[in-house]
Amino acid sequence: MSVPIPDLRVRALNSHAIRSESDYVLYWMVANRRLRWNFSLDRAVHWAKELKKPLLILEALRTDYRWASDRLHRFVIEGMCDNASARLPAGVRYYPYVEPKQGAGRGLVAALARRAAVIVSDDFPCFFLPRMLEAAARRANVRFEAVDSNGLLPLRATDRVFTLAHSFRRFLQKELLPHLRQSPRAEPLAGLKLPKHSALPDDIEQRWPAATPAGLQLPESLYGSLEIDHQVRPASMKGGSEAADRRLQAFVEGKLKRYADDRNQPEQDVPSGLSPYLHFGHISAHEIWDRLTRHEKWTESCVAEKPSGSAEGWWGMSGPAEGFADQLLTWRELGYNMCWQQEYDTYESLPDWARVTMEEHEGDKRPYLYSIEEFERAETHDPLWNAAQRQLVREGLIHNYLRMLWGKKIYEWSANGRDALETMIHLNNKYAVDGRNPNSYSGIGWVLGRYDRAWGPERKIFGKLRYMTSENTAKKVRVKRYLETYSAAGPPGLTRVACDGGPNRSIHSFGAKLARTER
Ligand SMILES: Cc1cc2nc3c(=O)[nH]c(=O)nc-3n(C[C@H](O)[C@H](O)[C@H](O)COP(=O)(O)OP(=O)(O)OC[C@H]3O[C@@H](n4cnc5c(N)ncnc54)[C@H](O)[C@@H]3O)c2cc1C
Numbered sequence: 001m002s003v004p005i006p007d008l009r010v011r012a013l014n015s016h017a018i019r020s021e022s023d024y025v026l027y028w029m030v031a032n033r034r035l036r037w038n039f040s041l042d043r044a045v046h047w048a049k050e051l052k053k054p055l056l057i058l059e060a061l062r063t064d065y066r067w068a069s070d071r072l073h074r075f076v077i078e079g080m081c082d083n084a085s086a087r088l089p090a091g092v093r094y095y096p097y098v099e100p101k102q103g104a105g106r107g108l109v110a111a112l113a114r115r116a117a118v119i120v121s122d123d124f125p126c127f128f129l130p131r132m133l134e135a136a137a138r139r140a141n142v143r144f145e146a147v148d149s150n151g152l153l154p155l156r157a158t159d160r161v162f163t164l165a166h167s168f169r170r171f172l173q174k175e176l177l178p179h180l181r182q183s184p185r186a187e188p189l190a191g192l193k194l195p196k197h198s199a200l201p202d203d204i205e206q207r208w209p210a211a212t213p214a215g216l217q218l219p220e221s222l223y224g225s226l227e228i229d230h231q232v233r234p235a236s237m238k239g240g241s242e243a244a245d246r247r248l249q250a251f252v253e254g255k256l257k258r259y260a261d262d263r264n265q266p267e268q269d270v271p272s273g274l275s276p277y278l279h280f281g282h283i284s285a286h287e288i289w290d291r292l293t294r295h296e297k298w299t300e301s302c303v304a305e306k307p308s309g310s311a312e313g314w315w316g317m318s319g320p321a322e323g324f325a326d327q328l329l330t331w332r333e334l335g336y337n338m339c340w341q342q343e344y345d346t347y348e349s350l351p352d353w354a355r356v357t358m359e360e361h362e363g364d365k366r367p368y369l370y371s372i373e374e375f376e377r378a379e380t381h382d383p384l385w386n387a388a389q390r391q392l393v394r395e396g397l398i399h400n401y402l403r404m405l406w407g408k409k410i411y412e413w414s415a416n417g418r419d420a421l422e423t424m425i426h427l428n429n430k431y432a433v434d435g436r437n438p439n440s441y442s443g444i445g446w447v448l449g450r451y452d453r454a455w456g457p458e459r460k461i462f463g464k465l466r467y468m469t470s471e472n473t474a475k476k477v478r479v480k481r482y483l484e485t486y487s488a489a490g491p492p493g494l495t496r497v498a499c500d501g502g503p504n505r506s507i508h509s510f511g512a513k514l515a516r517t518e519r
Pocket residue numbers: 263271272273274275276278279327328329331332333335398399400403404407424428432434435436437439440441442443444446447
């Protein structure tokens with residue numbers, strides 16, 4: 001019997017009917033790039049069983065999206081390599097396609113759609129994906145469904161946009177439990193018996209050849225000559241579900257117990273490091289939750305009786321596990337709650353009070369003002385900020401606590417909030433492996449007042465925005481070793497990453513105009 005997929009998680013993107021006489025069910029994997037714990041795959045399996053059709057899983061990687069780079073390509077291809085090496089039951093075919101040049105992949109989904117009985121894809125609320133799916137669904141002549149496997153709360157469980165973490169947490173405390181009972185299957189393909197695939201027509205296989213296992217094992221052979229940003233070198237973290245799984249295990253069985261005390265210490269490497277894997281769908285929030293709750297021997301009977309909106313004491317887990325659950329649930333899903341319902345990347349989408357206070361202080365004399373290029377090259381007067389920026393450029397991440405400082409200083413050293421927003425979005429999305437995600441926009445928005453309140457006393461430049469300084473940060477958390485590791489010279493043996501702005505530089509020429517440092 002197939003597992004029911006919660007209705008709230010399924011959206012028909014067109015009104016076409018299922019074509020039961022067609023060749024297969026098509027699952028077009030665009031965001032949940034994994035074969036486990038995935039409601040979209042569950043849905044595709046459901047249709048394949050119901051219609052007695054084989055299942056074709058297409059995972060494609062295009063070249064023409066903003067910020068495409070060696071770093072992002074490699075991470076995604078490593079994920080494809082894991083998927084390609086999974087043992088699949090008869091009747092399930094995995095079709096990995098890496099566009100060999102810009103535009104070459106055009107037409108592939110439409111060609112596969114013509115032979116599909118129904119198409120299932122991933123409902124991701126951000127970046128170019130919603131537009132891409134809508135366009136494909138308009139062109140397809142068959143039912144096209146988008147399935148939400150983003151988080152533990154279905155996106156459409158509420159149409160309220162939450163403006164504070166506290167009110168969202170309270171909502172979760174009241175409403176989440178029934179949704180937790182509806183989990184995707186850990187191994188949706190296990191034991192599956194479907195009719196065998198007949199071969200795809202030659203014109204499809206020849207025009208859009210599937211990447212071979214050997215090619216996927218040498219990612220550079222697939223992206224080395226593409227028109228993407230080669231200055232942004234691959235990060236040292238390996239992509240894919242297997243690496244994600246190892247990281248999750250190491251975290252839950254090792255670092256978790258220190259999460260409450262040491263999460264904010266940049267030198268300690270205590271956080272899970274799962275955000276890039278969550279972003280590319282190499283791991284699911286459901287699997288993380290399952291592992292966490294099993295480790296904590298948690299059951300529903302552990303939760304407190306009355307929702308309080310407080311981050312502590314609700315779940316009835318150990319302190320570190322509650323702290324982690326709050327990040328994974330409240331903070332992560334808060335961003336997703338916003339992204340599917342409203343603009344998330346524009347200055348106008350920030351709270352009124354924050355825009356008013358930034359505009360009231362736009363004329364304040366700024367002791368330092370940097371261009372996008374100076375920020376990018378870590379050429380500010382502030383060693384801690386420069387170290388954080390170098391970590392981002394070299395490794396594709398910044399420690400969370402320093403990420404907040406990184407953003408606050410970009411605001412302080414930019415002419416206004418609008419420019420700061422653009423600079424943060426560009427640098428974060430270009431270099432961070434977990435960038436281009438709802439949490440990118442909620443984190444950057446937080447720097448400029450989103451999910452926060454007005455703070456007093458009112459200060460120069462910041463007005464009522466929450467204020468952070470490198471001096472206070474260096475007093476609160478240990479950074480000596482961090483500063484050494486991310487010094488301009490870098491640790492011995494480090495391959496330096498050039499950062500001249502790459503192909504995206506021209507869009508940020510605004511920075512050059514306003515930038516002059518009064519040093
Ligand atoms: C300026 C700025 C930019 C940011 N850009 C991104 C981004 O591009 N992508 C991204 O995923 N996060 C972003 N964040 C949020 C946060 O910094 C990262 O999610 C976190 O550092 C990821 O590390 P981790 O996986 O080790 O987190 P852990 O501490 O292990 O937490 C587990 C998971 O909870 C979620 N989480 C943790 N902290 C936050 C947070 N503050 N907000 C939202 N979700 C959170 C993430 O999904 C994370 O993987 C940004 C924050 C700021 C201030």
